[in-house]
Amino acid sequence: xxxxxxLDSQVPVFEEAPVELRCNYSSSxxxxxxxxxxxxxxxxxxxxxxxxxxxxxxxxxxxxxxFNKSQTSFHLRKPSVHISDTAEYFCAVQRTSGSRLxxxxxxxxxxxx
Amino acid sequence: DTGVSQDPRHKITKRGQNVTFRxxxxxxxxxxxxYRQTLGQGPxxxxxxxxxxxxxxxxxxxxxxxxxxPKGSFSxxxxxxxxxxxxxxxxxxxxxGANQETQYFxxxxxxxxx
Numbered sequence: 001x002x003x004x005x006x007l008d009s010q011v012p013v014f015e016e017a018p019v020e021l022r023c024n025y026s027s028s029x030x031x032x033x034x035x036x037x038x039x040x041x042x043x044x045x046x047x048x049x050x051x052x053x054x055x056x057x058x059x060x061x062x063x064x065x066x067f068n069k070s071q072t073s074f075h076l077r078k079p080s081v082h083i084s085d086t087a088e089y090f091c092a093v094q095r096t097s098g099s100r101l102x103x104x105x106x107x108x109x110x111x112x113x
Numbered sequence: 114d115t116g117v118s119q120d121p122r123h124k125i126t127k128r129g130q131n132v133t134f135r136x137x138x139x140x141x142x143x144x145x146x147x148y149r150q151t152l153g154q155g156p157x158x159x160x161x162x163x164x165x166x167x168x169x170x171x172x173x174x175x176x177x178x179x180x181x182x183p184k185g186s187f188s189x190x191x192x193x194x195x196x197x198x199x200x201x202x203x204x205x206x207x208x209x210g211a212n213q214e215t216q217y218f219x220x221x222x223x224x225x226x227x
Binding site: 102 | 117144146148153154155156157158161163169171204206208213214215216217218219220221223
């Protein structure tokens with residue numbers, strides 16, 4: 001079975017500051033890794049995904065994430081955040097293509113002016 | 114693509130009543146997923162279909178829950194004899210073909226059981 005731990009439930013930052021949202025996962029097999037964003041009262045939107053290859057993955061809205069197999073981590077980063085980045089962010093793993101996603105509990109990112 | 118749509122967006126019901134939600138996936142997406150999200154938590158998998166076949170069900174899906182996708186297009190999720198613990202956001206997602214690892218989510222149906 002797979003599991004995901006998001007190490008911070010809330011991350012407050014000031015506008016234009018860098019941010020890192022941390023995600024560790026546990027799995028006995030190779031997995032695909034995802035970050036989704038959820039704005040209030042909306043569904044989830046895919047930010048980026050890691051399937052294989054380069055460990056640095058770039059996504060939408062200036063976000064990027066780095067896969068670290070030895071540390072079983074997939075941390076999300078953005079060099080300069082905007083007020084509009086305020087949302088809930090979810091890390092997820094998938095064992096095989098097309099199977100269920102297993103999500104972490106989420107990190108609430110709040111960007112203050 | 115018009116995206117994944119869900120209906121209704123909000124549902125308030127009394128304990129013991131039955132409710133049914135509908136999900137319309139992105140056109141030609143052959144896989145359809147249902148998740149449940151309670152307040153302050155990440156989504157939890159309930160079940161998924163490939164075309165009309167239900168391939169996997171979570172243990173979360175008690176016998177009060179049933180999902181169908183009769184023609185391989187839209188899907189319905191029914192909850193019988195609702196309980197207050199069923200209050201949650203019910204999310205639907207779909208995926209397709211060579212990129213089936215990527216699930217596209219709908220806006221969700223928020224259920225409140227009084």
